Amino acid sequence: MSIALAQRPRPVADPHHFDVARIRADFPILAETIHGKPLVYLDNAATTHKPRAVIDAISEVYQRHYSNVHRGVHTLSQRSTDLFEGAREKVRGFINAAKAREIVFVRGTTEAINLVAQTYGRANIGAGDEILITAMEHHSNIVPWQMLCAQTGATLQVVPIDRRGELDMEAFERLLNDRTRLVSVVHMSNALGTVNPIETIIDRAHRRGIPVMVDGAQSAPHMPIDVHALDCDFFAFSGHKLYGPSGIGVLYGKEALLKAMPPYQGGGDMIRQVTFDKTEYNELPYKFEAGTPAIADAIALGTAIDYLQEIGMTAVAEHEHRLLSYATERAMHIPGLTVIGTAHDKGAILSFTLERVHPHDVGTLLDQLGIAIRAGHHCAMPVMDFFGVPATVRASFALYNTAQEVDALMDGIQQVIEVFA
Amino acid sequence: MLDQIRDLYQEVVFDHNRNPRNFRVIDDATRKIDGFNPLCGDRITLYLKLRDGVIEDVSFQGQGCAISTASASIMTEVVRGLTEQQAHELFATFHRITTGQDDDVKLEDLGKLAVLAGVRAYPARVKCATLAWHSLEAALADEATTVSTE
Numbered sequence A: 001m002s003i004a005l006a007q008r009p010r011p012v013a014d015p016h017h018f019d020v021a022r023i024r025a026d027f028p029i030l031a032e033t034i035h036g037k038p039l040v041y042l043d044n045a046a047t048t049h050k051p052r053a054v055i056d057a058i059s060e061v062y063q064r065h066y067s068n069v070h071r072g073v074h075t076l077s078q079r080s081t082d083l084f085e086g087a088r089e090k091v092r093g094f095i096n097a098a099k100a101r102e103i104v105f106v107r108g109t110t111e112a113i114n115l116v117a118q119t120y121g122r123a124n125i126g127a128g129d130e131i132l133i134t135a136m137e138h139h140s141n142i143v144p145w146q147m148l149c150a151q152t153g154a155t156l157q158v159v160p161i162d163r164r165g166e167l168d169m170e171a172f173e174r175l176l177n178d179r180t181r182l183v184s185v186v187h188m189s190n191a192l193g194t195v196n197p198i199e200t201i202i203d204r205a206h207r208r209g210i211p212v213m214v215d216g217a218q219s220a221p222h223m224p225i226d227v228h229a230l231d232c233d234f235f236a237f238s239g240h241k242l243y244g245p246s247g248i249g250v251l252y253g254k255e256a257l258l259k260a261m262p263p264y265q266g267g268g269d270m271i272r273q274v275t276f277d278k279t280e281y282n283e284l285p286y287k288f289e290a291g292t293p294a295i296a297d298a299i300a301l302g303t304a305i306d307y308l309q310e311i312g313m314t315a316v317a318e319h320e321h322r323l324l325s326y327a328t329e330r331a332m333h334i335p336g337l338t339v340i341g342t343a344h345d346k347g348a349i350l351s352f353t354l355e356r357v358h359p360h361d362v363g364t365l366l367d368q369l370g371i372a373i374r375a376g377h378h379c380a381m382p383v384m385d386f387f388g389v390p391a392t393v394r395a396s397f398a399l400y401n402t403a404q405e406v407d408a409l410m411d412g413i414q415q416v417i418e419v420f421a
Numbered sequence B: 001m002l003d004q005i006r007d008l009y010q011e012v013v014f015d016h017n018r019n020p021r022n023f024r025v026i027d028d029a030t031r032k033i034d035g036f037n038p039l040c041g042d043r044i045t046l047y048l049k050l051r052d053g054v055i056e057d058v059s060f061q062g063q064g065c066a067i068s069t070a071s072a073s074i075m076t077e078v079v080r081g082l083t084e085q086q087a088h089e090l091f092a093t094f095h096r097i098t099t100g101q102d103d104d105v106k107l108e109d110l111g112k113l114a115v116l117a118g119v120r121a122y123p124a125r126v127k128c129a130t131l132a133w134h135s136l137e138a139a140l141a142d143e144a145t146t147v148s149t150e
Helices: A020-024 A052-065 A075-095 A109-124 A143-152 A169-175 A198-207 A255-260 A295-311 A313-332 A359-368 A381-387 A403-420 B003-007 B011-018 B066-079 B084-098 B111-121 B123-140
Strands: A103-106 A130-134 A155-159 A180-186 A212-215 A234-238 A249-253 A271-274 A279-281 A337-339 A349-354 A374-376 A392-396 B031-037 B042-051 B054-063
Touching: A052 A075, A052 A295, A075 A103, A075 A249, A075 A295, A103 A109, A109 A143, A109 A180, A109 A212, A109 A234, A109 A249, A130 A143, A130 A169, A143 A155, A155 A169, A169 A198, A180 A198, A198 A212, A249 A255, A295 A313, A313 A337, A313 A349, A313 A403, A349 A359, A349 A403, A359 A374, A359 A392, A359 A403, A359 B003, A359 B066, A359 B123, B011 B066, B011 B111, B031 B123, B042 B066, B042 B123, B054 B066, B054 B084, B066 B084, B066 B111, B066 B123, B084 B111, B084 B123, B111 B123
Parallel strands: A130 A155, A130 A180, A180 A212, A212 A234
Antiparallel strands: A103 A249, A234 A249, A271 A279, A337 A349, A349 A392, A374 A392, B031 B042, B042 B054
């Protein structure tokens, strides 16, 4: 690669110490005050904030390198193309894909799932076939399949969950059958925090020759991902939940599957040759990237990945697990608080309800204290129905959160309870 | 610490949230409608008994946040006995005060409804306060489907 963004030297991290103060200094927005209080940002499952390096990368691309990619012979087009393809290579390394052409840039996880449904799905799934999802999916891993079912006459099957928010794996094995054409499963639930045993799910499905799509929107920001070791067929995640920009995301697909799939959208960059008689499609991954992509955002996603790689995803996961354990322990001591989602294997999401106080009221009151949480159904209405609640309060942690912020949340909840007493 | 939010969460709001008025089913209701706020999952079923163009009885059931519950409760108190036209005009006034388009409205003329005027400072919560009123509007128009705040 002939071009790289400017390097900004940072002090070398101590590998034995997770220096959260040093990390916080990298995120300008954490210096904001909300209603006169320091911001306590605990809505990271919705979206994460951006380190200065990511913000600077976007600015640098537009100020120094920007032009359209894969187009011109001029210098800026070449620079943008090199940076853009360099970001693709960073994504490949981040999830340990075999080849960069297995990395398709999309707008986000939602578009990635729609892409698979409308290309792989339309080509391989027909009337009488079954698509298997789970009861803890985000709407974005439900609705695209419902649309495909309406188009093809296939049916959607749903693996149930139990009261802890864990998958019923016996039911999963029973539901896999000769009509199952695809399994699409969330790696980590955004509403419950549950981390699903996708290794087992992929193994069982593959024994029957059924491909597996993994929704990694929540998992990719919080744990190391190795698509080669997982052997999943498709894996999707979003840039904005990974400390990168919004509007850019990733679909990984095994090369053989992507090659056989019809294109998603028609347009520029996805073609090799166009006449009015016929069009020859471009090679991977460009076949799936019609139109001018989110160039600066893709490059800045590469910067976010550099940032995370330097800290190490294992260290991130350990830090967030410590926060979750502490938050869960403190929450257990608050009378009237019920944790929703108590799976054995959980990511850093604490979803809960309070007796006599609606989540929406909790959200407004905590905001007055500078604390940002999510109150609602988290785009997972079937999960809410299962637990018999209209909504939950959700605190979701990121690498820049601290035990002091957990304390601020718990003290804030105590105040909310007093106000409503 | 949370004193500054008393403009939204006044004592009257807490009182109606804890003990909602007219929280019951009307067996011989002439109109019944389900209201839904997809943003937060609040649901309300509104019962209306109309006779000769007058709201003879009105009640609600459902689950929602303090703002939507209190607003529904207060609404059932203030619209009983009104004509359909009067209720419609009150909805229009209420909509204006909750969205801050109320230069010509005197809060002291609003009676009980005035306690909900504070919601205008919290745009994310306006739909909570207006869910019951949108349901009432739809019930008066005799729309048979679920109304949504979206």
